[in-house]
Amino acid sequence: MTGPRLYGPFQFTEPGIDAHVQSNSPGVYTLGSIRNDRFLIGYVGRADVDLRTGLKTHLAGAYQQFKFAYALSAKDAFERQCELYHEYVGLDNQCHPCPPSGMNLLCPWCRTLLAP
Numbered sequence: 001m002t003g004p005r006l007y008g009p010f011q012f013t014e015p016g017i018d019a020h021v022q023s024n025s026p027g028v029y030t031l032g033s034i035r036n037d038r039f040l041i042g043y044v045g046r047a048d049v050d051l052r053t054g055l056k057t058h059l060a061g062a063y064q065q066f067k068f069a070y071a072l073s074a075k076d077a078f079e080r081q082c083e084l085y086h087e088y089v090g091l092d093n094q095c096h097p098c099p100p101s102g103m104n105l106l107c108p109w110c111r112t113l114l115a116p
């Protein structure tokens with residue numbers, strides 16, 4: 001697995017988000033910190049409607065940098081989030097990503113049928 005191409009890392013602050021991320025697009029993101037010139041991913045997230053707003057809901061946390069990629073739709077964002085979730089071990093995510101509201105979807109990577 002190569003994973004979706006992500007932009008960044010950028011500073012995980014409100015100005016950092018506003019400077020790099022367009023609003024009104026779904027997408028996926030990783031949150032983490034740079035250690036010894038490597039971006040260490042702590043969390044894999046997704047926004048079904050507005051990536052900029054979705055990122056800002058995590059600003060109170062301990063993450064210092066973020067990467068992101070736009071998605072074509074909420075379903076596309078879900079599948080990209082699943083790919084990232086299965087690619088990285090030791091994430092802070094407590095459980096497998098859930099599909100967007102109102103959709104029962106099969107994870108393309110572990111073939112589990114998931115409900116919102």
Ligand SMILES: [Zn+2]
Pocket residue numbers: 082086096107108109110111112
């Ligand atoms: Zn899965």
